[in-house]
Amino acid sequence: MTKSISDVSGDEVVAGGGLLSRRLLLKSSLIGTGAVAAGLTASTGALAEADIPDWVTVSGERARGYGLPAESETDVQRAIIEPWQEVAAAFSLSGTPHHRLRGTITPSGLHFEVHHGGRPDVDPARHRLMLHGLVERPLKFDLESLERYPMVTATHFLECAGNSLFNAIMPEPMQAGCDMLHGLLSNSEWTGVPLSVLMDEAGVKPEGLWVVAAGSDGPALARSIPIEKIMNDGILALYQNGERIRPEQGYPMRLLLPGFEGNMNVKWLTSLWVTDAPAHTKHESGEYTEILADGSSVKFTFALGVKSFITHPSATMTMNGPGFYEISGLAWSGAGRVERVEVSADGGQSWAEAALDGPINPRALTRFRLPWRWDGSPLVLMSRATDETGAVQPARSDWKAKYDPSNFLHYNAIQPWQITAEGAVQNVYM
Amino acid sequence: MTKSISDVSGDEVVAGGGLLSRRLLLKSSLIGTGAVAAGLTASTGALAEADIPDWVTVSGERARGYGLPAESETDVQRAIIEPWQEVAAAFSLSGTPHHRLRGTITPSGLHFEVHHGGRPDVDPARHRLMLHGLVERPLKFDLESLERYPMVTATHFLECAGNSLFNAIMPEPMQAGCDMLHGLLSNSEWTGVPLSVLMDEAGVKPEGLWVVAAGSDGPALARSIPIEKIMNDGILALYQNGERIRPEQGYPMRLLLPGFEGNMNVKWLTSLWVTDAPAHTKHESGEYTEILADGSSVKFTFALGVKSFITHPSATMTMNGPGFYEISGLAWSGAGRVERVEVSADGGQSWAEAALDGPINPRALTRFRLPWRWDGSPLVLMSRATDETGAVQPARSDWKAKYDPSNFLHYNAIQPWQITAEGAVQNVYM
Numbered sequence: 001m002t003k004s005i006s007d008v009s010g011d012e013v014v015a016g017g018g019l020l021s022r023r024l025l026l027k028s029s030l031i032g033t034g035a036v037a038a039g040l041t042a043s044t045g046a047l048a049e050a051d052i053p054d055w056v057t058v059s060g061e062r063a064r065g066y067g068l069p070a071e072s073e074t075d076v077q078r079a080i081i082e083p084w085q086e087v088a089a090a091f092s093l094s095g096t097p098h099h100r101l102r103g104t105i106t107p108s109g110l111h112f113e114v115h116h117g118g119r120p121d122v123d124p125a126r127h128r129l130m131l132h133g134l135v136e137r138p139l140k141f142d143l144e145s146l147e148r149y150p151m152v153t154a155t156h157f158l159e160c161a162g163n164s165l166f167n168a169i170m171p172e173p174m175q176a177g178c179d180m181l182h183g184l185l186s187n188s189e190w191t192g193v194p195l196s197v198l199m200d201e202a203g204v205k206p207e208g209l210w211v212v213a214a215g216s217d218g219p220a221l222a223r224s225i226p227i228e229k230i231m232n233d234g235i236l237a238l239y240q241n242g243e244r245i246r247p248e249q250g251y252p253m254r255l256l257l258p259g260f261e262g263n264m265n266v267k268w269l270t271s272l273w274v275t276d277a278p279a280h281t282k283h284e285s286g287e288y289t290e291i292l293a294d295g296s297s298v299k300f301t302f303a304l305g306v307k308s309f310i311t312h313p314s315a316t317m318t319m320n321g322p323g324f325y326e327i328s329g330l331a332w333s334g335a336g337r338v339e340r341v342e343v344s345a346d347g348g349q350s351w352a353e354a355a356l357d358g359p360i361n362p363r364a365l366t367r368f369r370l371p372w373r374w375d376g377s378p379l380v381l382m383s384r385a386t387d388e389t390g391a392v393q394p395a396r397s398d399w400k401a402k403y404d405p406s407n408f409l410h411y412n413a414i415q416p417w418q419i420t421a422e423g424a425v426q427n428v429y430m
Numbered sequence: 431m432t433k434s435i436s437d438v439s440g441d442e443v444v445a446g447g448g449l450l451s452r453r454l455l456l457k458s459s460l461i462g463t464g465a466v467a468a469g470l471t472a473s474t475g476a477l478a479e480a481d482i483p484d485w486v487t488v489s490g491e492r493a494r495g496y497g498l499p500a501e502s503e504t505d506v507q508r509a510i511i512e513p514w515q516e517v518a519a520a521f522s523l524s525g526t527p528h529h530r531l532r533g534t535i536t537p538s539g540l541h542f543e544v545h546h547g548g549r550p551d552v553d554p555a556r557h558r559l560m561l562h563g564l565v566e567r568p569l570k571f572d573l574e575s576l577e578r579y580p581m582v583t584a585t586h587f588l589e590c591a592g593n594s595l596f597n598a599i600m601p602e603p604m605q606a607g608c609d610m611l612h613g614l615l616s617n618s619e620w621t622g623v624p625l626s627v628l629m630d631e632a633g634v635k636p637e638g639l640w641v642v643a644a645g646s647d648g649p650a651l652a653r654s655i656p657i658e659k660i661m662n663d664g665i666l667a668l669y670q671n672g673e674r675i676r677p678e679q680g681y682p683m684r685l686l687l688p689g690f691e692g693n694m695n696v697k698w699l700t701s702l703w704v705t706d707a708p709a710h711t712k713h714e715s716g717e718y719t720e721i722l723a724d725g726s727s728v729k730f731t732f733a734l735g736v737k738s739f740i741t742h743p744s745a746t747m748t749m750n751g752p753g754f755y756e757i758s759g760l761a762w763s764g765a766g767r768v769e770r771v772e773v774s775a776d777g778g779q780s781w782a783e784a785a786l787d788g789p790i791n792p793r794a795l796t797r798f799r800l801p802w803r804w805d806g807s808p809l810v811l812m813s814r815a816t817d818e819t820g821a822v823q824p825a826r827s828d829w830k831a832k833y834d835p836s837n838f839l840h841y842n843a844i845q846p847w848q849i850t851a852e853g854a855v856q857n858v859y860m
Contacts, residue, residue, distance in 0.1 A: 025580050053556055056646055060548020063524035063678075065507030066499075067539040070681045072554050073674050094493035102669040103583045103621040107538065110673065118490020124502050126483055126639040147742075150455050152532045152758045153787045153797055191533040216486055239532040241671065243540065244503050248493075251500045312577075325678030326580045357583045359789040367583055 015352035017345025018381045019327075020371040020415040022355035035352070069109075076100045078110055078181035090219065091116045093160075095183020096310045098330065104357065104365045105155070108241050113248045114160050114184060114262060114282070117218035122268055127216065129236070133274035137202030142237075143252050149193040149302050152161035152235060154258070155364045158185035159304050161261040161409045163290055167396070168411035173427040177316040182309050187365035188240045188249075190256050195234035198272075199227075199320040208274040212281070214253050216270040223264045223288075224278035225257060229302070233258050236269070241315070251401065259303045259334030259363040263288060270275075291404035304334035305412035306393050308341055308368070308385035320425030322376035327354070331366050333387035340386045341368040347380035347416065347430060348395075354383070364386075374419070380428065396429055445782035447775025447809045449757075450801040452785035492656050499539075506530045506542055509609035520649065523590075525613020528741045528760065534787065534795045535585070536616035543678045544590050544614060544692060547648035548589050552698055554682040559645065559666070563704035564808070566633030573668075573682050579623040583666060584688070585794045587762045589734050590614035591691040591718055591839045596742065597826070600806035603857040607746040615762075617795035618670045620686050625702075629657075638704040640713070643685050646700040653694045654708035657688065659732070663688050666699070689733045689764030689793040691840070693718060721834035727851070733764035736823050737843035738771055738798070738815035749853030752806035756785070761796050763817035770816040771798040775832045777810035777827075777846065777860060784813070792818075799830035804849070807855075810858065812846040826859055 011407035069076065092115040096106055106112075122397070132138040163184035174181065205225065210285060214222040225234070237245060237256040240340050245251045250267030257265050257345045263283065278284070278300070290301045308331035327345075331338045337360050339362050340352040356367035368383065384418045385393045396413040418428040451679035499506065508524035521854075523544040526536055536542075543549070562568040595613035596604045604611065631700045634657065641660050644652040655664070667675060667686040675681045680697030687695050691712065708714070708730070719729045743749060761768045767790050773783040786797035795796050798813065815823045826843040848858040 053553065053646065055550040055552050056648060056650070058550075058648065060521070060545060060550040060647060062522040062548055063508065063510055063543045063545065065510070065524070066504075067508075067541065069496075070554070070677045071551075074496075076673060078493065078497075079496070090489070092492040094495070101672045102581060103619050103672045104673045105535065105619045107671050107673040111497065113497075115490060115493065118492055120485040120488075120490040122484065122485050124500070132832055144750070146811060148750065148753075148755050150799065150801060151532060151758065155655060161857045189533050189535045216483065218486060218488070218788075222484070242531045242533045242535045243499060243506060243536050243537040246497050247500045248497045249678075251502075320574070320578065321692050323578075325578050328581065359791065361789065367574075371580060371582065410690050 015350040018373040018375055019343060019345045019352040020373060022131050022353060022370055022426065024371045025369060030155055033092065064290050076110070078112065079177070079183055081183070085106060091115070092118055093184065095179040096186050097177065097179040097373045098182065098185070099178040099317065100312045101311070102328070103384070104187055104190060104330070104367050105241065107245050108188065108243070108249070111186040111188065111246065111249055112160065112184045115217070116221050116302070117340055120217045120268055122251060127252055128271070129253060129272065131198055131202045132274045134208035135204040135274050135275065136205065137201070138284065139198070139202050141198070146193055146236070146238060146253070150197060151191055152194055153189060153191040154235070155187065155361050156187045156256065156258045157185060157187045157363065157365045158262050158265055159261065159332070161301070165408035167413065167415070167427070168408040169406070171428050175315060175427055178309065178311055178314050182317065184262070189242065190235060190237045191239035192235045192237035192253070192256065195229045195236055198236065198308060199231060204274055207276045210275045210278050212273040212275055213266040213269060214271040214273070215250070215266045216268040221266060221283050222279065222281040223266060223284055224281065225264060227274070256269045261288065261301065261304055264302070285397045288409065290407045290409040293401060293403055295404065301410055305410060306333035306335065306338070306385050306387040306391045307331070307412040308393060309415040310343070310381055310383050310417060313381070313419070313425045314417055315425050315427040317425045319374065319419060319425065321423070322374050323372055325372050327369055327370045327372045327381065329383050331368055331383070331385040332364065333391065334363060334387070335391060336362045336388040338366040338385055339388045342384045344382050345372060345379055348382060351384065375415040376421065378419060378421045380416045380418050380430065382414050382430070384414050445775065448803040449696065449773060449775045449782040449807055450799055451529040454801050455785050457797060495520060495612040496704055500695050506540070508542065509607070509613055511540065511610060511613070522548055525609040526616050526720060528589065528612065529744045529747065530616075532758070534617055534797050535671065536618060536672070538618065538676050538679070541588065541618065541676065541679055542614045544649050545647070548764060549677050550647045550698055550774070551677070552646060557682055557700070557781070559683060559700055559702065561628055561632045561702045564635040564706065565704050566635065567631070569628070569632050571628070574685070576623055576666070580627060581621055581623055583619060583621040584665070585619045585664045585791050586686065586688045587617045587619065587793065587795045588692050589762070591731070592695065594710070594841040595838035597843065597845070598838040601835070602760060605745060607736060608739065608741055608744050611745065613837040614692070619672065620665060620667045621669035621792050622665045622667035622686065625666055626661045626664065627840045628719055632785055633703055635826060637706045640705045640708050642703040642705055642709045643696040643699060643705070645680070646698040651693065651696060651713050652711040653714055654711065655694060657704070658689065659687055691718065691731065691734055694732070696810040697769070720837045720839040723831060723833055724836065731840055735840060735843040736763035736765065736815050736817040737761070738767070738813045738823060739845040740773070740811055740813050740847060743811070743846060743849070743855045744847055745855050745857040747855045749804065749849060749855065750834055751806050751853070755804055756764035757800045757802045757811065759813050760811070761798055761815040763815070763821065764793060765821060766818040767792045768796040769818045772814045773800045774812050774814070775802060775809055778812060781814065806851065808846050808849060808851045809847045810860065812844050812860070814844050823829065
């Protein structure tokens with residue numbers, strides 16, 4: 001009744017390098033993983049006294065008020081990323097260790113950080129949000145009053161415009177894990193007040209076309225947002241994965257603009273100023289502008305492009321011998337839902353469609369999976385995402401051709417991982 | 431263009447006590463909350479130097495490896511529940527503070543706990559899962575080998591069979607918050623290996639009809655599960671909200687049986703023993719059996735009933751004066767999706783249908799919301815959930831009539847909250 005992976009017929013191999021049909025995931029009887037688990041003989045099945053682990057023989061710890069990860073997991077940390085130290089000492093970044101995580105939600109303790117002036121220690125009782133400028137009734141909100149407003153809950157990714165910057169600008173591929181290479185990306189369930197409710201209470205004047213959002217951090221990071229985005233799906237986020245937003249993510253409140261580049265989702269939000277034109281703040285004209293190949297610059301790039309990468313296996317990992325594996329990774333798009341993810345195990349010569357874990361939420365991380373039998377030969381794995389608008393993740397060379405060589409913003413090219421005959425997994429450019 | 435809540439016409443009031451149509455949530459221009467926010471005059475709009483908070487004037491903290499909640503939120507803790515101390519000193523329980531949370535995901539640090547012998551300190555490198563009994567090939571799994579298997583990700587609630595026990599058995603309603611009253615309930619994104627994959631690899635014999643699952647805690651909590659549930663949607667859960675399962679939730683692996691009562695989702699799972707009959711373990715015959723009104727007993731109650739309660743406002747809270755509020759709460763069912771939640775603000779004389787936040791996942795917490803204008807009069811709020819099988823949450827008297835007076839398991843009756851003229855929110859029976 002059970003077939004091991006060695007019984008899989010030629011029909012079930014769907015692309016080069018040993019990729020198997022995603023439909024096998026629905027037929028568990030076809031994907032017995034053979035030699036992975038150890039056989040249990042009658043003698044190993046009976047527990048000898050020496051086999052009884054010590055934790056069974058003692059009383060466990062009692063219930064506690066707030067839980068933490070297991071002691072054995074304390075090496076699962078955000079990667080501190082410091083490439084910016086020469087540019088600006090105030091920058092402080094950390095990346096989510098996606099190669100240590102599964103699922104789609106990012107634990108709040110491991111959500112990436114990009115701070116332009118550090119993480120301020122905001123007193124929630126004294127924090128205020130002002131809504132002013134081109135409105136009929138300027139308003140001031142404290143945290144307590146916001147608790148009475150209608151709220152929405154939605155799962156969305158945040159990605160820094162500079163995520164994957166090392167792949168964008170380093171002449172040779174950096175050998176590092178997904179935390180350093182793609183870690184400025186996280187996914188949370190956010191809950192807060194729709195900004196349209198607050199805007200309608202203030203009464204936006206017809207000439208109010210932009211909203212300049214500013215944070216309560218030292219540099220008062222400020223960005224100009226089109227009023228359409230604010231009214232369409234902008235959220236004043238107060239909760240992250242059920243509890244109050246973490247200090248690193250803007251406690252006690254932040255702007256949440258689903259799909260828009262990270263820094264526009266202003267943290268520690270203290271001011272929404274309705275204007276008739278963008279403010280051209282330092283942060284938008286000086287830091288988040290990209291230069292194109294022809295020398296012209298793009299000052300506002302709002303939605304992030306379609307993108308994906310394989311988390312298992314990924315660079316810095318070592319394969320555990322030939323045989324069955326599940327290839328697993330993350331895909332997302334600032335434009336909407338992920339429509340399709342294809343995987344190649346022969347450096348892009350052939351592709352197979354991966355299974356997507358549902359529900360597939362718009363502008364949220366989506367987990368893809370594909371069964372794979374590795375025969376131990378060297379090869380290159382890659383994933384390529386397509387979103388519901390039809391946009392497809394580009395090759396690195398196509399992405400580079402669009403921009404000035406100095407640009408590192410909005411890098412969304414395909415990530416190839418080389419598997420060596422020794423089982424090392426390495427970052428490569430293709 | 432903007433209407434304040436005082437402009438809402440009679441047509442938009444849909445039930446007694448000031449309940450407004452859920453459709454208002456889609457029309458932000460109709461739910462301006464009027465007097466909640468403070469008006470901002472020209473003078474208050476301009477920041478005086480004294481208004482600049484000190485956290486803006488100093489450098490913030492740099493990025494760190496693992497984040498924690500804000501210092502100001504350290505009072506958001508699980509409630510330590512100790513009603514069992516007289517019965518069994520080894521029992522240790524804590525409840526999720528749902529009245530302090532929003533959204534649907536429970537932060538892992540606040541997931542409820544029920545430990546029968548405390549939380550063991552399991553060494554993941556030495557932990558093994560044995561799959562044995564009526565199988566062709568007994569197998570033993572370590573954590574590393576399981577990483578190669580196909581996985582699934584799904585969001586599901588867990589609820590202790592004894593959740594809401596105080597409402598079930600106390601003659602007068604206990605005045606406590608949602609943490610004490612309904613806190614043995616949480617909701618996580620779980621990722622792990624489908625049990626059907628492991629069972630097919632072992633090859634279940636035709637006479638294998640039950641699986642006895644045992645934990646690696648001191649009392650070796652063990653429960654008998656029908657093989658159909660294991661094969662249908664059972665998961666060997668390895669990850670919780672993206673990261674490794676927390677110690678309190680069964681690190682490094684637990685059984686996850688969507689919709690089944692909490693203790694069957696065996697934590698620190700070390701043995702799956704395929705049998706031809708249930709084992710009638712102490713934990714199933716002695717602890718989780720309920721006695722009916724006619725004196726007969728029900729030994730196995732698998733799926734939890736349809737249930738809901740309002741989290742905002744809820745007992746121990748105080749209203750912040752008359753005016754607009756959003757009523758918000760949680761609904762769930764062990765049988766599938768929540769189909770509908772109705773809310774009453776006049777003690778059950780009239781009901782209005784609440785809005786449900788999507789996506790509505792099966793056997794997962796679902797957030798419901800309804801706009802409400804409180805005129806300051808005393809009244810009773812309640813919610814009543816219906817699931818996709820048509821099951822409806824009962825009144826307390828109907829629930830009590832089914833069982834022996836001593837039974838406190840599987841309480842799923844409607845929760846009424848009394849609002850007094852002074853704005854106190856109290857637990858009442860109706």
